Amino acid sequence: MNAKTAIAGGAVVVVAVVLLIVLSSGGSDSRSKTDAGKVPTIVVDKQGQPVGGIADLNYHKGDQIHFKVEVPFAEEVHLHGYDVMKDVPAGGGTVTYDLPAEIEGVFEAELEGRKEQIIQLTVEP
């Protein structure tokens, strides 16, 4: 290995180390966990759209997934991945999800009949 290669190699290693330090220094998790104690409620409007857009719900594995969905018409709410379906009766109503966060990943809850996503649920390790 000649001097130029050694210098170039040294520079590469320095860049790598700096990159490592900079990117690793942000802490272990910046996600805002779903507020403890408050049960988030996702309200669906008459057009079948979630009010305020698709709701982001974030949990860690081992947490309790707990949320409600309020729908003004008969529908089936489906939490994919966990594969939990709940029926909203004719005339509308509220369904409640309360289950342990056992599977890691990103999941959708949607209005099954309309194929409309209303929630993006994230479970981190």
Add this chain to the structure above:
Amino acid sequence: MSLGSAFALPFAHALVARQDLPIPAWLFAWGASLVLIVSFFALSAAWRKPRFEQLHWKPAGEALSRRLLSLPVQALCGAIGIFLFGVAIYAGLRGTEAPDRNFALTFLFVTTWLGFPFFSAIFGDLFRPFNPWRAVGRAFGGGFVAIAGQRPAHLRYPQRLGRWPAAIGLLAVVWLEVIYGGSGGVAIGLDPHTCAVAACVYSGYTLAMMALFGVEEWCDRGEVFSVYFGMFSQLGFLAVRDGRIGRRRPLAAAGRWAVVPGSTAVVVASIASTSFDGGQDGAFKEILETVVGWVEGLGSSILTAERLTDTIFLLLFFAGVGLIFWLGLRGMRTVPGAPSLPKLRTGFAHTLIPIALAYLIAHYFSLFVFQEQAQFTYLLSDPLGTATTDLFGTANAGIDFKVISSNAIWYVQVGSLVAGHVLGLTLAHDRALVIWPDYVRATRSQYWMLAVMVAFTCFGLYLLSAGNG
């Protein structure tokens, strides 16, 4: 710290109810750092004589080859391929429209589309004996010989076309899969019926081309799946040569693959299409939405705007990946003793095959692991997804998403990208030693390819880490 939200995969989205979490920042940093450090040591401590220019061919026993390559075995493999392809088309046409419950989508786009690249890269060309179109073409050819007493006459294949029909076909398949099937905010993606109709149209086209140019000629040049899977098989250690099955040095066959025109376009299309699929709902979601808004403002429907925008971006990805490779070639051209650009292109295109494979593994590994559970349980028992059959008693099985943790998926993703980087550098360095017998010049030329590889690997890591905001 996670760099954004979920890495959403539109196609996975259509089938699997779970998407991967983005790789965390610390792993991104470790991966990128590892790539830089490995690259430096690859340059400083690499070998000085080519090691992958010779196949180091070791044929297996003649009796084994005779049995495995016998006509009955070939006919059986072809029949299996035709049968499974037929089941997929039938399920697509007659089964449920739910993509995750229909045999067609998982079989064609997961088991076949992902399985053959993964396993061919280890074991060699596994698709060839099971290729349904090749089996049909050969059967017709055999019938023709039996009736007419002579081999069918074919047109001479235009050599300048090379593998371009396959490269364009590859982009078309990806377009169907992730743009036509994924646009319009339709959560279910490509529907099985459309998939089956497309398979029928492609079959008609392929058989017509085989009739025109010959079965083997078309499989080697134009048949999308043969060429695409065949590209990855060049890395594998098993092959058939002169009627004998045998072992060869892994990676060694790749060096000869790119001499056919259009080969570079195939490998570039592979990297570009995986990148686009990974980025369209993740790293590039916002810019895509912005452009869709502009196009919609011009008076088109949302569906047309999305498909048009996605098509333009897929082509831009194709051009971008090609441009990065071309810049690397231009750089190598400045090293004294360098051959022409076309010769450099055909000389180094194969070095991108490990990168293409790494991208596939990084982006689709979890999809493959999860969806294959469906393939071998409820999709096998109830191919139509209509809940009317239970052939093997597994129709009510589900996918166990806990079979592999997010941490394990992250390590596979980053590990595959780093491994692809190392293998790409290995092939590039080896080829440089052939072109520049002077070791110093060969090493200088590889600064450029190293930059290309670092760019692709870090881009792959970025796609895995960036989210959809």
